[in-house]
Amino acid sequence: MAGFIYVVGIGPGKEDGITKEAEKVLQQSDIIAGYKTYIDLVRDRFSDKEFFENGMTKELERCRKCIDFALEGKNVALIGSGDSGVYGMASPMLEEAKKVGFDKVKVIPGVTAALSGGALLGAPVGHDFAVISLSDRLTSWELIEKRLRLAAEAHFVMVLYNPSSHNRKDYLKKACDIVLEVLPEETCCGIARNIGRDGQETEIMTLRELRDTEVDMFTTVFIGNLDTRNFGDYMVTLRGYREDL
Amino acid sequence: MAGFIYVVGIGPGKEDGITKEAEKVLQQSDIIAGYKTYIDLVRDRFSDKEFFENGMTKELERCRKCIDFALEGKNVALIGSGDSGVYGMASPMLEEAKKVGFDKVKVIPGVTAALSGGALLGAPVGHDFAVISLSDRLTSWELIEKRLRLAAEAHFVMVLYNPSSHNRKDYLKKACDIVLEVLPEETCCGIARNIGRDGQETEIMTLRELRDTEVDMFTTVFIGNLDTRNFGDYMVTLRGYREDL
Numbered sequence: 001m002a003g004f005i006y007v008v009g010i011g012p013g014k015e016d017g018i019t020k021e022a023e024k025v026l027q028q029s030d031i032i033a034g035y036k037t038y039i040d041l042v043r044d045r046f047s048d049k050e051f052f053e054n055g056m057t058k059e060l061e062r063c064r065k066c067i068d069f070a071l072e073g074k075n076v077a078l079i080g081s082g083d084s085g086v087y088g089m090a091s092p093m094l095e096e097a098k099k100v101g102f103d104k105v106k107v108i109p110g111v112t113a114a115l116s117g118g119a120l121l122g123a124p125v126g127h128d129f130a131v132i133s134l135s136d137r138l139t140s141w142e143l144i145e146k147r148l149r150l151a152a153e154a155h156f157v158m159v160l161y162n163p164s165s166h167n168r169k170d171y172l173k174k175a176c177d178i179v180l181e182v183l184p185e186e187t188c189c190g191i192a193r194n195i196g197r198d199g200q201e202t203e204i205m206t207l208r209e210l211r212d213t214e215v216d217m218f219t220t221v222f223i224g225n226l227d228t229r230n231f232g233d234y235m236v237t238l239r240g241y242r243e244d245l
Numbered sequence: 246m247a248g249f250i251y252v253v254g255i256g257p258g259k260e261d262g263i264t265k266e267a268e269k270v271l272q273q274s275d276i277i278a279g280y281k282t283y284i285d286l287v288r289d290r291f292s293d294k295e296f297f298e299n300g301m302t303k304e305l306e307r308c309r310k311c312i313d314f315a316l317e318g319k320n321v322a323l324i325g326s327g328d329s330g331v332y333g334m335a336s337p338m339l340e341e342a343k344k345v346g347f348d349k350v351k352v353i354p355g356v357t358a359a360l361s362g363g364a365l366l367g368a369p370v371g372h373d374f375a376v377i378s379l380s381d382r383l384t385s386w387e388l389i390e391k392r393l394r395l396a397a398e399a400h401f402v403m404v405l406y407n408p409s410s411h412n413r414k415d416y417l418k419k420a421c422d423i424v425l426e427v428l429p430e431e432t433c434c435g436i437a438r439n440i441g442r443d444g445q446e447t448e449i450m451t452l453r454e455l456r457d458t459e460v461d462m463f464t465t466v467f468i469g470n471l472d473t474r475n476f477g478d479y480m481v482t483l484r485g486y487r488e489d490l
Contacts (some may be wrong), residue, residue, distance in 0.1 A: 009360075011264060015265070016264065016265035016266040016269060017264055017265075017266055018265060019256060019261065019262055019263060019264050019265075019356060020261035020263060020265060020268065021259075021262060023265065024261060083360045083363075083364075084364065085364060085368045085369070085370050085371055086360065086370055086371070086374075088371070090368035090371060090481075091367075091368035091371030091372075091481055091482060091483060092484060094367050094476060094479050094481045095481060095483060098476050098479075103478070107363075107364040107365075107368065108364060109356050109360040109361050109363065109364040110356065110360070111264060111328075111354050111355065111360075112360060115254075115328045115354040115356075115357060116354050118328075118330045118331075118352075118354065119328075119329060119330060119352040119353060119354040120352075122335065122336075122339050122352060123330045123333075123336035123339055124330070125330050125331055126330055126331070126332070126333070126335060127332065127336075127378070127384070128375070128376060128378060128384075129331075129375070129376055130373070130374070130375040130376075130399075131373060131374055131375075131376075133372070133373060138484055138485040139372070139373075139485070143400070146399060147399045147400070147401065150396070150399035151395070151396075151399060151401075153395055154375075154391060154392045154396065155388070155392070156375060156392065231339060231343050234343075236335075236336050236339045236340060237336060238336060238340060239332075239336045239383055240383040240384070241304055241305055241337050241383065
């Protein structure tokens with residue numbers, strides 16, 4: 001009988017950032033599959049498991065491999081950091097499963113960087129917000145620009161994923177320039193680096209300063225709205241509570 | 246010496262939806278404070294704790310009470326369902342703490358309904374998305390309408406929180422009408438009810454059908470974009486993976 005494929009978000013990386021449900025699923029699985037960097041986050045704790053790891057850009061192959069394992073009767077945990085849905089493997093896994101009529105896939109959520117990085121910074125996403133990836137690997141840069149502009153006009157707090165990579169060193173600068181057409185230079189912004197991992201740090205700054213800040217692919221960027229304040233140690237988007245409400 | 250205040254997101258409600266970190270913080274706290282409905286979710290598991298509960302609209306009083314407890318030397322866990330940041334208590338707690346110069350507040354994230362409901366539905370938030378509350382208690386309806394319209398124009402997947410209440414029975418209908426000015430009637434949508442609690446259920450439907458669906462305050466609503474598909478059991482926003490990418 002075929003096993004199950006669980007697409008599991010393991011949270012920000014540190015051992016206790018995972019949900020109890022996700023931890024249980026990993027414990028009960030026969031094989032843990034994923035991108036090498038994510039496997040490294042759990043390898044020691046689950047050393048009794050079989051692992052299948054492959055590289056970035058090999059996502060579809062990874063999904064098909066999981067189906068093969070499940071058809072052999074094994075329970076598979078396909079893991080990723082953060083949430084399993086948000087820029088995660090749940091979407092391609094469900095798509096590949098549908099193609100071959102495999103219907104034993106379950107999705108287990110996790111704490112995505114907008115939340116884990118948000119908690120480190122205080123409460124930047126206390127109200128309506130938009131999550132945007134600056135990676136143009138699967139999305140056109142034109143659409144990314146449009147989303148940045150409309151999100152700024154809508155006064156969404158923005159959380160930017162994948163703000164940089166080897167080939168996209170100036171993407172955050174380009175993104176800030178678009179937002180600066182709508183929002184003031186002093187808009188409160190923040191970054192969270194290496195969330196839940198060695199070298200974890202946060203920084204709070206203005207939108208103008210963010211424009212000239214170098215970030216790497218392990219950084220999550222938060223752009224506030226007109227209700228976002230720099231409280232020194234914290235970046236907080238006010239919710240508008242008043243005594244009479 | 247003053248204790249710490251931990252603002253803790255306990256996830257969707259079921260016992261294993263909480264992160265290991267949040268569970269540990271609750272175990273180590275002296276007092277668990279929160280809105281009554283959330284306290285009820287953890288009361289049995291933490292029966293050795295002291296509890297402070299009060300009602301909706303009493304958020305600021307709750308925060309000040311937490312500061313009082315901490316100043317008495319107690320460690321306080323101020324809990325809420327989902328994430329501590331997203332429409333949660335982290336923002337008002339940090340604001341009240343700043344007013345009185347209390348600086349021992351830590352924010353512990355949790356799995357918000359966009360993620361837990363998303364996992365039940367499959368992968369609706371597989372790509373860029375916007376989270377919007379339809380509650381006009383602290384936000385003007387005009388701003389909510391503007392955000393809905395711009396989010397639709399930007400082709401964000403949308404997750405709607407607080408889609409209904411006693412005084413706002415037709416707000417989801419009004420929201421859908423705005424989105425329908427931009428997106429086609431057959432746009433794939435979904436709802437998740439009572440996530441992680443008794444009566445949990447999901448439903449996938451078109452935007453046109455969503456417009457005429459009755460929801461309550463324990464429902465989270467997902468509006469897809471042009472890349473979102475109804476796979477029968479699942480609502481999946483395609484990420485655009487191709488073999489050659």
